Amino acid sequence: MKKTLLLLLTVAALVIAGCKGRTSGQRSGIGGTADSTTVRYAQGFTVTNLGDIRLIDLQDPQKEETQSFHYALVPKGAKTDGIPKEYTPIEVPISKVICMTSLQLSSFIKLDELDAVVGITSTRHLFNEEMNERLKDGRTHKIGIEGNFDNEVIMAVNPDIILISPFKRGGYEALKNVDITLVPHLGYKETTPLGQAEWIKFAGMLLGCEHKADSIFSGIEERYLALTKLTENVTSRPVVFSGELQGGNWYAVGGQSFLARIFKDAGGDYFLKDDPHSGGFTMDYEVVYSQAANADYWRIVNSYQGDYSYKVLADDDTRYTDFKAWKEHGVVYCNMSKTPFYESMPMEPELVLSDFIKVFHPELLPDYTPHYYKLLTE
Numbered sequence: 001m002k003k004t005l006l007l008l009l010t011v012a013a014l015v016i017a018g019c020k021g022r023t024s025g026q027r028s029g030i031g032g033t034a035d036s037t038t039v040r041y042a043q044g045f046t047v048t049n050l051g052d053i054r055l056i057d058l059q060d061p062q063k064e065e066t067q068s069f070h071y072a073l074v075p076k077g078a079k080t081d082g083i084p085k086e087y088t089p090i091e092v093p094i095s096k097v098i099c100m101t102s103l104q105l106s107s108f109i110k111l112d113e114l115d116a117v118v119g120i121t122s123t124r125h126l127f128n129e130e131m132n133e134r135l136k137d138g139r140t141h142k143i144g145i146e147g148n149f150d151n152e153v154i155m156a157v158n159p160d161i162i163l164i165s166p167f168k169r170g171g172y173e174a175l176k177n178v179d180i181t182l183v184p185h186l187g188y189k190e191t192t193p194l195g196q197a198e199w200i201k202f203a204g205m206l207l208g209c210e211h212k213a214d215s216i217f218s219g220i221e222e223r224y225l226a227l228t229k230l231t232e233n234v235t236s237r238p239v240v241f242s243g244e245l246q247g248g249n250w251y252a253v254g255g256q257s258f259l260a261r262i263f264k265d266a267g268g269d270y271f272l273k274d275d276p277h278s279g280g281f282t283m284d285y286e287v288v289y290s291q292a293a294n295a296d297y298w299r300i301v302n303s304y305q306g307d308y309s310y311k312v313l314a315d316d317d318t319r320y321t322d323f324k325a326w327k328e329h330g331v332v333y334c335n336m337s338k339t340p341f342y343e344s345m346p347m348e349p350e351l352v353l354s355d356f357i358k359v360f361h362p363e364l365l366p367d368y369t370p371h372y373y374k375l376l377t378e
Contacts (some may be wrong), residue, residue, distance in 0.1 A: 037054070037201055037210050037214065039198060039201065040194075040198065040221075041190075041192055041194040041197075041198045041221075042061070042187075042190060042195045042198040042201075043061035043190060043191070044058060044060070044061040044186035044187065044189060044195075045057065045186070045202055047205070050072070050082060051082075052078055053073065053074050053075075053078065053082075053083065054072070054073035055070070055071075055084070055087055056070070056073060056205070057069070057070055058070070058184050059186075060167065060186060061186060061189045061190045061278075062279050063278075064167075064189075065167050067166070069166075069183075069184050070084075070087045070088065071087060071088050071090055071183065072087040072088065072089045073092045073205055073206070074090065074091055074092065075091075075092060076092070076093075088181060090160070090161060090181060090206070091160070092206060092207075092208055093206070093209075094160040094206050094208075095116060096118045096157065096159040096160050097117055097118065097160060097161055097163060098117075098118060098143060098154065098162040099117055099119070099120050099121075099163050100120075100121050100146075100163055100164050100185075101121070101163075101165055101185070101188065102126070102342035103185070103188050103196075103342055103346050104163045104185045104187070105120060105131070105343055106342070106343050106344060106345070106347045107199060107200045107202070107203035107204075107346075107347060108203060109344065109347070110200055110216060110347040111200065111203060111204065111207065111213060111216070113203075113207055113209065114128075114131055114134060114140075115139075117131070117134075117140055118139070118140055118141065118157040118159055119140060119141045119143045119153070119154065119162075120135075120141075120143070121142070121143060121144065121145055121146060121149075122145055122146075125336050125337060125340075126343065127339075127340035127343060127344075128340065141153050141156075143157075149175060151175070151177065154175070154178050154180070155178055159180060160180075161180065161182070161206070162175060162180055162181070162182050162183065163184075164182050164183065165185060165188060166184045166186075183206075185199070187199035187202075187346060189279075190258060191256055191257055191258050192258060192261050193224065193261065193262050193265070193349030193353065194220070194221060194224055196258065196346050196349065197220050197221075197347055197348075197349050199346075200213045200216060200217050200347060201213045201217060216347075220347070220348075224349055224350040224353060227265070227353050227354060228265045228353070230267075230361075230364045230365075231265065231266060231267030231357060231361060231364065234267040237269045237360075238268050238295075238296035238297055238360050239271055239292075239294075239295040240263050240268050240269070240270060240271065240295060240296065240297040240299055240332070240360075241288070241291075241295045241298055241299070242259060242270075242300070243299075243300070244300060244302070245316075245317055249282040249283070250282065250283045250284070250285055250288045251281075251282055251283075252272060252281060252282075252283050253272075253277075253278075253279065253280045254272060254275040254276065254278050254279060254280075254281070255270060255272045255273045255274055255275035256275070256278040257270075257277070257278050257279070257280075260272070260273055262352060262356060263356065265353055266353055266356035266357045266360050267360050267361050267364075268296075268297070268356065268360045271291050271292045272291070285319065289319070289322065289323070292323065293322065293323060294324045295323070295330075296324070296325060296328075296330050297325055297330040297331070297332050297359060298326070298330060298331045298332065299331075299332045299373070300332070300334070301333075301334045301336060302335065302336065303335065303336045303337040304335055304337070305337060308335060309376070309378050310326060310329065310331065310376065310378065313326060313331070314326070329377060330375075331375070331376040332355075332356070332359050332373050332374070333373065333374060333375075333376045334372050334373045334374075339372055341372060348371075351372060352371075352372055352373065354370075354371070355371055355373035355374070359373070
C-alpha cells in the first residue's frame with residue numbers, strides 16, 4: 001500500500017514539474033475552453049459560462065460578510081452583449097496586475113507568470129529570487145504599504161487590475177481614485193487547504209492559462225488526497241493547539257477553520273475541533289490553558305530573529321512552561337523569516353500536510369524531510 005502511494009506521489013510530482021516548465025507565452029485562449037474550469041473546493045468564487053465569457057461571482061467563504069462581487073471575463077475583441085449589468089467586464093488575458101498580498105502572489109509564482117506582476121506591497125519575508133530580481137531592475141514596483149499606497153506609482157505601472165483583500169483594513173478606498181478595476185481575492189478566507197489552493201484557477205482564468213492552472217491544481221489535489229489516505233485509519237489522534245499571547249490575548253481560530261481541517265487530515269485533533277466557527281477570535285490565557293494544558297502538540301508561527309527554542313518561549317512568558325507540549329517538547333514551529341511561508345504555502349498544502357503527518361505519525365512518512373513546520377527539539 002505504501003509503495004503504491006509513493007508511486008502516485010512521484011507520478012503527480014513529475015506531472016506538475018512538466019507543467020511548470022511552460023512559459024508565459026504558452027497561454028491557452030479562453031474561446032473554445034468555456035467548459036474547462038470547474039470549482040470543487042473553493043467557496044469564495046464560482047464560475048458560470050456564458051459562451052466564451054466567464055461570469056465570476058466572489059463571496060466570503062466564511063459567510064461573515066454579506067457583500068458579493070461580480071465580474072465578467074471577456075476575451076479581448078469579443079462582444080459584451082448579454083452580460084448582466086451587475087457584472088464588471090475585464091478583458092482577458094490580463095498582462096499586468098498588482099498583488100496586495102503574498103497569498104495572491106503565490107498563484108503567479110506557481111504558474112510561473114511573474115512577468116504579469118508589475119506591483120506588490122510589502123517585500124518583508126519575500127524569498128522568491130525572480131521577484132526580488134524584478135524589484136531590483138524595476139520590472140516590478142513597490143506601491144507602498146497598506147493604508148499608504150503610492151497612487152502615482154500605481155498609475156505609472158498602469159495595471160489591468162489590482163487584486164485586493166476587501167474585508168481587511170488596507171486603505172483601499174484611496175485606490176478607487178486611480179480608476180483601475182479592483183478585484184477581490186478571498187483565498188485567505190478559505191476554510192480548507194484545497195479550497196485555498198484552488199484559487200490558482202482564478203489566476204489562471206485571468207491570465208488565459210487556465211489549462212495550466214487546472215493541471216497544476218490536479219497534481220496538488222492528487223498528492224493531498226493520497227496523503228489523507230495514509231491517516232484514515234490511525235488509532236491515536238494527538239491533540240494540537242495553536243498561537244501565542246499577543247498583547248495579553250490569545251488569538252485562535254474556530255473548529256471549522258483551515259487550520260482545524262489540516263490537523264484533522266494529518267491524523268490529529270484541533271483542541272477547539274467542536275467549535276462551530278471558521279474565523280478567528282481572541283481568548284483569555286486561562287481559557288486556552290483550561291482546554292490545551294494537556295494537548296500533545298503546540299503549533300507556533302512567527303518571525304523570530306535568531307534560534308527559536310523552548311527557553312525563548314519560557315522567557316517570553318513563564319506560564320508557557322505549564323503546558324504539556326512545552327514540558328514534553330511538542331512545539332511544532334515555523335519561522336516566517338527563514339521560510340517562504342506566505343508566498344509558497346498556499347499553493348503547497350500537500351507539503352504542509354506532510355509536515356504535520358511527520359510530526360503526528362512519523363512512521364507514516366519515515367523518509368520525509370519537513371518543509372515548513374518542524375518539531376522544535378531544543
